[in-house]
Amino acid sequence: MKRLSHIVALAVALTMLAVAVPAVSFAAGPAALEGNRAITVTMFLIVIAITLGIVIWAARRTRTTSDFYAAGSAITGVQNGFAIAGDFCSAATFLGVAGLISLFGFDGLYWSIGPMMAFVTILLLIAEPCRNLGKYTVGDILSFRASPVPVRASIAIVTVVLSIMYLILQMVGAGRLMQLLLGIPYQVSVVGVGILMIGYVMFGGMIATTWVQIIKACLLMFGGLILFILVGVKVGFNPFALFSDVAGSQAIRDWVQTAVMKDAVPRAGFDYGQRFLEPGLFMSNPWDQLANCIGFLLGTAGMPHILMRFFTVPDAKAARKSVVVAMFLIGGFFIMTAFSGFGAALFVTPQLIAKVDPGGNMANLLLAKIIGSEIAPWVGDVLMAFLCAVAFATILAVVSGVVLAGAGGISHDIWVSIVRKGKADQREQLIAAKITSVFVGIGGILIAMASEKQNVAHVGIIAFGVAASGNFPAVILSLFWRKMSTAGICAALLFGTVGAVGLVLVSPTMQYPKVIAASAQKIVTTLEKKQVDGAVLTEKELASLAKARDDYAKNRDGTSILGLDKPLYPMKNPGIASVPLGFLAAIVFSLLFPNKREEKAFDEVYVRQNTGIGISRALEH
Numbered sequence: 001m002k003r004l005s006h007i008v009a010l011a012v013a014l015t016m017l018a019v020a021v022p023a024v025s026f027a028a029g030p031a032a033l034e035g036n037r038a039i040t041v042t043m044f045l046i047v048i049a050i051t052l053g054i055v056i057w058a059a060r061r062t063r064t065t066s067d068f069y070a071a072g073s074a075i076t077g078v079q080n081g082f083a084i085a086g087d088f089c090s091a092a093t094f095l096g097v098a099g100l101i102s103l104f105g106f107d108g109l110y111w112s113i114g115p116m117m118a119f120v121t122i123l124l125l126i127a128e129p130c131r132n133l134g135k136y137t138v139g140d141i142l143s144f145r146a147s148p149v150p151v152r153a154s155i156a157i158v159t160v161v162l163s164i165m166y167l168i169l170q171m172v173g174a175g176r177l178m179q180l181l182l183g184i185p186y187q188v189s190v191v192g193v194g195i196l197m198i199g200y201v202m203f204g205g206m207i208a209t210t211w212v213q214i215i216k217a218c219l220l221m222f223g224g225l226i227l228f229i230l231v232g233v234k235v236g237f238n239p240f241a242l243f244s245d246v247a248g249s250q251a252i253r254d255w256v257q258t259a260v261m262k263d264a265v266p267r268a269g270f271d272y273g274q275r276f277l278e279p280g281l282f283m284s285n286p287w288d289q290l291a292n293c294i295g296f297l298l299g300t301a302g303m304p305h306i307l308m309r310f311f312t313v314p315d316a317k318a319a320r321k322s323v324v325v326a327m328f329l330i331g332g333f334f335i336m337t338a339f340s341g342f343g344a345a346l347f348v349t350p351q352l353i354a355k356v357d358p359g360g361n362m363a364n365l366l367l368a369k370i371i372g373s374e375i376a377p378w379v380g381d382v383l384m385a386f387l388c389a390v391a392f393a394t395i396l397a398v399v400s401g402v403v404l405a406g407a408g409g410i411s412h413d414i415w416v417s418i419v420r421k422g423k424a425d426q427r428e429q430l431i432a433a434k435i436t437s438v439f440v441g442i443g444g445i446l447i448a449m450a451s452e453k454q455n456v457a458h459v460g461i462i463a464f465g466v467a468a469s470g471n472f473p474a475v476i477l478s479l480f481w482r483k484m485s486t487a488g489i490c491a492a493l494l495f496g497t498v499g500a501v502g503l504v505l506v507s508p509t510m511q512y513p514k515v516i517a518a519s520a521q522k523i524v525t526t527l528e529k530k531q532v533d534g535a536v537l538t539e540k541e542l543a544s545l546a547k548a549r550d551d552y553a554k555n556r557d558g559t560s561i562l563g564l565d566k567p568l569y570p571m572k573n574p575g576i577a578s579v580p581l582g583f584l585a586a587i588v589f590s591l592l593f594p595n596k597r598e599e600k601a602f603d604e605v606y607v608r609q610n611t612g613i614g615i616s617r618a619l620e621h
Contacts, residue, residue: 017061031135036381040182051396054211058204058361058579059455062550065429069136069408070206070311075210077318081325086213088300088326089220089333090170090373090398094391095177097334098367099360100282100437103350104260105246105275107282108341110289114333116301120592123323124302129479129609130310131319137405138304138471139413142478142513145601152417154493156409156470158343159304160440161497163406165463166305168400168446171453173361175393177388185275186452194445197399201407201437216390216397217329223390224336227364230371231343242339246346247273255350256281258544262519264526276345287571294575297589299464302471316612340364347371405442411436462504463575469578470496473586479609481590482602487588509566514557520551533551 066072075083117351135141138159139152151272171190178189200208235242246252256272257263260281266272275281283289300306310319344353344363348370356362368387401557411432416424424432476493477484504510527545531537537545559565569577 005436013105017031020073021244022431026437028493036361036378036385037182039311039378039381040385041386042178042389043393044446045185047389047393047396048196050215050394051212053296054215055200055204055208058211058309059205062203062205063427065136065486067207067435068413068430068433069308069404071206071210072103073312073314075174075312075318077313077321078325079210079214080318080322081329082217083210083312084326084395085306085333086215086217086220086328086331086394086400090394093161094220094223094337095173095361095364096359098341098344099353100358101338101345102348102353102363103255103360104282105256105342105345106277108278108285109338110279110375111292111504112338112341114186116331118296118298119323119327119330121297121301122306123320123327125476126307127310127319127323127365128316130307130475130613131316132609133291133509133605134307134311136164136308136311138307138475138612139409139417140308140487142474143417144478145349145487146478146484146595146600149418151486151489152413154490155471156413158493158497159409159413160195160406162463162466162471163402163409163440164444164447165459167440167461168447168451169408169463170395170402171448174392174399175452177361177391177395188448190445190448190613191425193399194393194441194448196396197403197444198441198553200396200400200401201441201543202434206308206404209397210312211528212393212400213397215263216458217388217509219393220611221333222366223387224333227340227367228336229368231339231347233346234371239339241340242346243277246342247271247277249273249346249349251351252276252345254540259350259354262404263618264523264541264544265530279456279591283572285571287576288573291571293605294579295464295468295573297468298465298472299468300580302467302475303463304467304471305401306407307475308408309403315482321481337364340559343367343371377567377579400443403437403444406440407433407436410440424489432538438585462501465500465504465574466497466580468496468566468575469500470494473579473582477583477586477590479605483594484586485590485593486600487593488586488588491589492574492582495585496578499581500574500578503569503578506564506568507572507574508570509572510560510562510567512560513555517552517555517558519557520548524552541565545584590600 023094061072062068064072072591097108097112101107101112122324130141133144137155138157139148142155145152173192174193175186175190178184178193179186185190200212231242235245235321253272253276255397256276257266261272261275279289283292283539309322313319341363344367348366350360352362353363353366356366366389368383369380371380372383411429415432416422416429420428477490477492502597523544527537527541527548530541571577
């Protein structure tokens with residue numbers, strides 16, 4: 001119990017800090033939207049207490065390396081399905097997808113459909129072979145018939161890079177969420193969440209991580225269901241009525257015209273409300289949509305923290321069942337999220353959502369507060385506080401899984417398998433895993449603290465692009481292509497990863513000040529011409545003109561992080577180019593540097609991945 005004292009102390013300190021800060025206030029036209037501080041802090045306390053209880057329970061059961069990395073392979077298929085859903089549905093999903101729908105309509109809905117379909121790829125190609133061949137990490141699968149040293153070193157580096165990327169996204173989101181909702185300073189929020197995350201992984205391992213993810217998935221589904229019902233009641237549970245009201249909303253029409261399409265003057269006969277329900281507001285390039293699909297479909301199947309979940313079940317049958325359960329849970333959740341996203345656009349308005357947070361991440365929270373307050377003021381406070389706590393639980397669950405994946409890449413693939421050549425005993429392996437977890441977590445905290453003022457939205461695109469371009473070709477060809485060699489695996493990981501990152505750095509995802517200035521200049525030219533023609537600008541047009549002039553002045557001489565004036569690569573997601581690059585590199589290098597021993601070993605891989613013969617049980621780990 002003593003070893004958990006530091007975690008408990010942190011929870012108490014975090015709670016006292018939360019109590020000491022002022023309540024959050026959202027401007028909503030003439031009225032004010034205030035969250036009840038006492039209720040919000042109580043909800044956070046409950047989440048922390050439940051998760052700490054899980055850690056204490058799991059710490060007593062985490063005795064071996066198998067327990068730490070794979071929960072002793074004793075998780076059932078249904079439990080693992082809930083855990084996968086909890087692992088996959090991050091705070092960005094819960095808050096971000098609803099926000100995208102509330103600001104960009106159909107294109108946000110498109111983002112909610114893509115991830116759900118990704119699990120078809122996992123079900124048909126990945127789940128069963130991974131469970132039958134793997135032990136703790138992706139490196140176990142790739143090195144089964146390849147030279148372990150270069151392969152494990154390569155996949156460990158990529159795994160750590162992906163883990164840090166995902167950690168940055170989640171930790172920055174956590175810091176901003178706590179800062180906005182509770183008034184806790186960003187740096188304190190990041191450190192507090194990070195220490196809790198390290199404690200969960202270090203003491204509870206995969207057992208604690210799994211159960212935190214299961215509970216979080218249940219909370220997430222319940223929160224989504226509440227919003228679905230509240231919006232449904234207001235539109236008679238008729239999606240057609242909801243869409244009709246959305247298209248007819250004057251606030252949404254104004255938003256599409258001025259904020260999205262940047263039309264200073266309305267186009268004659270153009271239906272801006274209907275445009276909100278059509279594709280292309282967020283991703284106008286159809287090739288960009290295709291690239292996004294590729295990133296989702298293949299990137300999810302290459303994410304180390306998702307693949308690790310298949311080592312926690314006893315056999316391939318349970319692995320398949322877990323994917324099916326996860327698909328239904330994630331699919332149902334995204335349907336509810338779509339409903340709440342359009343509901344937020346209609347009943348909160350995109351203008352208020354963007355005013356509170358330009359990325360739209362507070363859409364669900366504002367919706368809960370506004371609709372709940374129509375029932376009774378305290379109902380709105382409770383609903384918003386509950387959803388805040390769910391978002392907090394979501395962050396804790398996801399970052400714990402990501403830290404575990406990163407720690408496995410370093411401790412198991414590099415320290416145990418390469419440095420110690422597999423001769424480390426259980427105690428040494430467990431110590432190495434826990435120490436590595438601490439360092440991975442600290443790395444995530446430090447980078448997140450340094451990224452406070454940075455736009456990290458593109459990090460998620462890089463993460464999925466890297467996984468789809470490097471990990472996926474390496475895994476899928478290792479499983480199903482006889483001629484795949486060590487050189488091919490390393491080439492796929494290297495070229496796919498570097499290619500994906502490089503394309504993102506020269507893509508529209510990055511910020512190009514001169515492009516912003518050009519867009520602002522168009523608005524200035526249009527409105528100034530209107531003035532010259534003798535028209536009197538409305539108050540809204542005058543505000544748009546002032547903002548456009550300011551944007552032009554600030555950005556006219558700037559360049560991107562690489563010194564570019566405009567993107568060199570036209571799409572936001574690198575997948576359409578970097579995924580073929582990863583596959584091509586794997587095939588070319590495998591043919592240039594073949595290995596007869598590895599080709600012969602493919603027969604064993606084929607038999608094992610399809611039958612499970614020789615599978616390592618938890619006691620044998």
